[in-house]
Amino acid sequence: MNKTFKIYAVVFIIIMVILALFEVNKKETTDWRKNFDVNEKSPFGLFVFSEEANELFGNDLKKIDETPYDYYHEHKKEGHNILIIERTVDSESWKSILNQVNAGSDAMLIVSEMPKEISDSIGFYDSQLSFEDQNVLKLTDKAYQNDFIKLDKFPSGKGFTYIKPGVEVLGKTVEKNNSDQANFIKTRFGKGNIYVHSEPLFLTNYYLLKKGNTRYAEDVLSYLKNRETVWFVESTTGGQSRFFMRFIFSNPALKYAWWVFLGGMLLFIFFNAKRKQRIVPVIEPLKNTSVDFIRSIGNLYLQEGDFHDMMGKKAQYFLNKVRMDLLIDTQHLDEEFIKKLQLKTGKPLEMIQEAVELIKKGQDPYAAVMREDLVKMNALLDKILKS
Incomplete structure (x- = not known):
């Protein structure tokens, strides 16, 4: 081991020790990203809802990590409920959902960003209607007037600006300085119904763990009939990397240490290679006559x-x-x-x-x-x- 390599190794070890000390003393920070991940326990994950969903739907719930198109291509279903919470729905999957609803199923989409193709087929426009820091979500049914929920952390403020005739408004966003805005609607499609809610935050860990907020979630989901419910969650193969370094990259401390390690190795390779990459003169190698010598000696012995x-x-x-x-x-x-x-x-x-x-x-x-x-x-x- 040469002296240069020892110097690089010592410097790298010192850097890693300093980073480890910073990481140990670092205060735990809360992840406020709206990930809507069924496995995340962060404030805006769906871990709590995922754990309680079976009981909420009478133990007749199926969590599917395929796209609706793939699932219904392989499975022929009778009338059932379809639940989608803040996940992307492609056009082919939406056609599959419409076919199921037309045959007698009910679909509930709880999403903040609705693709135009879907909103056009249902009959509404969604947009940013509120920029307030706090919203109150209420249902229009008098039986649920006391079961409201207050959103005090990063509400999306989404709602429906235009609703075509025949679409029923089931819920609204209530604010002090603005008029009420529709955020929960229902429309008839064939033999079934389509429900759309524009604010999925009420199903996240942060709000469900607050006292009294579960009533609102139960009221919204109660519009679905008491029968089998298929919940299309984000695919584990699409949402979670299969890369062998996934565990390291999912942990901020390990990810930071990994990039520092790679940076140190690249610096070492760069400087070490730069020092060694010199023009090597071509020297004609000496001819090896050992074999000829041995052959001559062998022939001499054989002759004797x-x-x-x-x-x-x-x-x-x-x-x-x-x-x-x-x-x-x-x-x-x-x-x-x-x-x-x-x-x-x-x-x-x-x-x-x-x-x-x-x-x-x-x-x-x-x-x-x-x-x-x-x-x-x-x-x-x-x-x-x-x-």
């Missing part, structure tokens, strides 16, 4: 016919390789040596024993050695050293 000496040198070379590469003591070619060599090479024990006998024969100055012995030992030793 000194197989005993060749066996001794081959054995010496093999034992040297065993000492250097396998770290086995070759002073005593006994059973212990054979066992260690067999364990490290993985070759059959009989092959090792036969090779050791030939090595001993090559080292014995009085042994009678034939050409066949040299050839056999050479083949065995090459097999043993071959990985």
Whole structure:
């Protein structure tokens, strides 16, 4: 490890420690984003509603993470309720919903931004009608006059400016300085009904956890018949990344540390590469004549016919390789040596024993050695050293 790398490593560690200290001492902040996520416990998530929805709909609720088009393409349904809370509805999905409503189902859309195609087919225009910091939502039905809800945190102020004849107003936004504005309507479509509410905030955690606010939510949803309800939630595959770094990116502290780490690595690579990227002169490598030399020596031995000496040198070379590469003591070619060599090479024990006998024969100055012995030992030793 060179000195430059050590300096970069120390600097990086110091930065990470400082960031960790800042993160530990950082005060927890509240996420006020209007995410409308069924898994979020932040103020404007739908976690509380999602947990209580089954009981609210009489345990006859299905949460579907597909688009309405995909779902109804695969499932043929009788009359039922359709619930959509602040999620995008494409044109093909809207056609599928209209087909279900036309056949006798009821659809309730609780959304702040309504696509023009949908609003035109129902018969209204939605727009920003209020810029007040506080709104009061009430229903027009006298039976629900006492069940209102006060929005004191970031109300959208959405409502309906134009409603075609035949559309019934079920709820309004009440303000001190402005006239009442419709925010909840109903229209007949075929054999079913379509309900549209322009303020989904009343279903979020922040408002449902306030005392008395659940009554308003119950009143709004009570317009749906007591039957199976299909709630189209945001798709988990579309709303949640499948990226393997998803957990790190979902945690602000880990995400911050990750980007700092990548930045440090890029700086290190940049400066290190810049220092090393120099023109390397082309040097003609020296010719390796070792093979030619060995071939000449081998031919000389073959011409002389000194197989005993060749066996001794081959054995010496093999034992040297065993000492250097396998770290086995070759002073005593006994059973212990054979066992260690067999364990490290993985070759059959009989092959090792036969090779050791030939090595001993090559080292014995009085042994009678034939050409066949040299050839056999050479083949065995090459097999043993071959990985």
